[in-house]
Amino acid sequence: KAGVTQTPRYLIKTRGQQVTLSCSPISGHRSVSWYQQTPGQGLQFLFEYFSETQRNKGNFPGRFSGRQFSNSRSEMNVSTLELGDSALYLCASSFQAGGQETQYFGPGTRLLVL
Amino acid sequence: GENVEQHPSTLSVQEGDSAVIKCTYSDSASNYFPWYKQELGKGPQLIIDIRSNVGEKKDQRIAVTLNKTAKHFSLHITETQPEDSAVYFCAASRGSFGGNEKLTFGTGTRLTIIP
Numbered sequence: 001k002a003g004v005t006q007t008p009r010y011l012i013k014t015r016g017q018q019v020t021l022s023c024s025p026i027s028g029h030r031s032v033s034w035y036q037q038t039p040g041q042g043l044q045f046l047f048e049y050f051s052e053t054q055r056n057k058g059n060f061p062g063r064f065s066g067r068q069f070s071n072s073r074s075e076m077n078v079s080t081l082e083l084g085d086s087a088l089y090l091c092a093s094s095f096q097a098g099g100q101e102t103q104y105f106g107p108g109t110r111l112l113v114l
Numbered sequence: 115g116e117n118v119e120q121h122p123s124t125l126s127v128q129e130g131d132s133a134v135i136k137c138t139y140s141d142s143a144s145n146y147f148p149w150y151k152q153e154l155g156k157g158p159q160l161i162i163d164i165r166s167n168v169g170e171k172k173d174q175r176i177a178v179t180l181n182k183t184a185k186h187f188s189l190h191i192t193e194t195q196p197e198d199s200a201v202y203f204c205a206a207s208r209g210s211f212g213g214n215e216k217l218t219f220g221t222g223t224r225l226t227i228i229p
Contacts, residue, residue, distance in 0.1 A: 033216070035217075043203065043219040045218070048216065092217075102148070102160065102163065103148070103217060105159070107155075107156055107157045
């Protein structure tokens, strides 16, 4: 099976702009989670989607939003970009087996805000 | 919420020796503990995980141990090789399907294998 894919891999934006990142989960996986990775804060959970519904949300401002489509592909959007939004954004897809989940990460989208 | 502490932050070992990374967690309801390896320019790769109903799990040169009473779990890599050099992250979650899948990560350990 192909792994989790994320597009674009690299992105440069300026403050105040908005950005949309895309994630295609592993075939058959219905849950998609998003994480932000920075040197200072490490890996932090943004939100999780399952069956087009946000099921869990981390402690990020409302500028960070996401959605999931019927084919399980997901997008996240960051509006009014700030310098501190520069980070590696990781998507993880997961499947459920026996009531338990395992998350597999994509390569990430590296966002630089100037 | 859950808090995961990871030690050490950096670790250098001679090729062929063993490496041990330790993590502690705070949420007694956590029952799923994965370990991820992240190489430069790549996303985290799941290398092994353990659930709370077992105390130890092995996969070739890698093993994870879990002590639920003490709320700590450890990654053991034996016969280390240069390709083991990477950043390793531990994580914890409540694990059960249905909205408790959020992973809380440790701060990472940069492992360097010295040839």
